Amino acid sequence: MDKPTLADVAKAAGVHRATASRALNPALVGRISAVTTAKVHEAAERLGYVPDLLGQGLRTSKTRTIGVLIPDLANPVFAPIVRGIEDHLREHGYEALLASTDNDPHREATLLDVLQTRRCDGFIVASALRNDLVVRHLLDQGVNVVLVNRLVDGLDAPAVVSDDAIGITAAIQHLFDLGHRVIGHIGGPLDVSVTTTRLEAYEKALASLGIDAPDAVEHATGYTVEAGRAAFTRLLQRRPVSAVIAGNDLLAVGCYVALAEYGLRCPDDVSVVGFNDMPLTAHLFPPLSTVTMPQHEMGCAAARMLLARINDPDLAPTMMAMPTAFVARESSGPTKRRTDGNTTD
Amino acid sequence: MDKPTLADVAKAAGVHRATASRALNPALVGRISAVTTAKVHEAAERLGYVPDLLGQGLRTSKTRTIGVLIPDLANPVFAPIVRGIEDHLREHGYEALLASTDNDPHREATLLDVLQTRRCDGFIVASALRNDLVVRHLLDQGVNVVLVNRLVDGLDAPAVVSDDAIGITAAIQHLFDLGHRVIGHIGGPLDVSVTTTRLEAYEKALASLGIDAPDAVEHATGYTVEAGRAAFTRLLQRRPVSAVIAGNDLLAVGCYVALAEYGLRCPDDVSVVGFNDMPLTAHLFPPLSTVTMPQHEMGCAAARMLLARINDPDLAPTMMAMPTAFVARESSGPTKRRTDGNTTD
């Protein structure tokens, strides 16, 4: 016999389909006699009835499905966030439909269309660009959206982000205490909000320590090792720094590569700090000092925020910032050389 | 105005809903007059009509949704496979519903129930244990299932795996050519098929080189750095090896850690080879020699196999093995010490 339907359960329990539906609906408890409820549950159990979300969704136009847009599923920075989203959603009877945008606005728009087809109850967007039109459009249409990790310029949308300033301030204080005074920054591409946020945190931290802006910032064309290498090479050619804050662990590894090419050693010649605490960073050489953020928790929080908004559409948009923390490992150490020239040997 | 429905399109085009449906169905091209088809398409375009997969699914009982079970979304080994699945499915109008089992059979069963509720057209399972009951059960019910990466003992199921023997044989040949004769193996937990496959490949490669079984195998309790460290420590205490094949890159990093604790150096004292070519392994110290597998391609292939079976349920189950390749980096080098004793200093 095929999957039993609600009608089968009703017949087995000797009641009407509608009654069976009500008996099985936890929200309607008390409105059906205890004995009928028991009969229905027994029959459902016996037949192995599982409700069909399709029929349910068609009738109620709630699919208990959330669209999740991320830059890339295979990117270690986002995977734990997605896992947090998955866990929280499922705990509440929702499922996630994931789509990787590859940071391509056109692809993002296409994917959103595809997901619309499935009548998602809402969206979590981790792939937003600072000038993201798609997200704007969704919000204009009154679709439930929560941003995570990345924000959109000038958009007052519900969001969960990390408070990157905490970790970066701590990292710079740590470098300052080790004697560093010329601290550079390798940022990511400027079209995503985290790049700006981290840059500002860096500038502010330097200022509050009374260090003049050292004109030691370069931006990589992407959050990759190779782009980090290229950017740090440009910086080294221009400005001798004794320490560098990278906008991301991959950029930090790019800094390692550039340093090696220059015959410089980390941390003896230059200290490097990363961001994100990706897997294996503790086993690099040297183990990378970096900033952690509660990725799983951020995913959970974004899911929770979205579900709250689905249940109460009048909620004002709020932004939640989760604390980051600096982790000192061995890529940051005391200054050991003068910073007044390149000593490639 | 809310999302336009097929009825709206039909009215706008001045035809019946059924006609509009047919005009929009690519499979029925030619059975509707060109002029009507044009009218319908124009109206659909103008109103911004997107078909509702819920209604469609309810009617056709095809949801164009595939359940995907993986151990952990945040595990770098599986993420690229999932990305391959995602890409291929979407290209063919399907979506994936992902669920992380954490290698817990009970959780796997629960997740499957949850996904059944959504009437998936089939399943791709990357989380199978060697004695997986859930997968067996699914197949018994005639549900469309394709395994990827991991197999189930004694089950003739459609599957896409990597041909690990190629990479391991090449790795061992490489070590042999460098002079190694006592080559150990750190395997993963024995409840997953890849552990067995890699162990057998290791034994066979040694045999075909005429090396006696060196009694130098230890199994880690999980594919983690810490478990690898513990297992390799056990091995070092028991048997001095000049090289080791780890069942996975994280285990290989565990070997690095154990070696460091013993005051041994890689590759000068012991060569280490990993498996999977995870992100950042090329930037470890030393850069890790490892075995790559075409993860994205495997994901695509699994998706392709599943869709083929959905379209033709009578297909005989086939198993596809994708080639792996050894990548020499710097963790493997010539033997430099006698292997007749521990020289911890």
Add this chain to the structure above:
DNA sequence: CTGAAAGCGCTAACAC
């Protein structure tokens, strides 16, 4: 407290 009837959006079998 429960039954009857309607309908969510869509397509397939059957007319003509």
Add this chain to the structure above:
DNA sequence: GTGTTAGCGCTTTCAG
């Protein structure tokens, strides 16, 4: 080639 009708599985008025 196109309209008519029915119904996928479910919930929700509306009666009683």
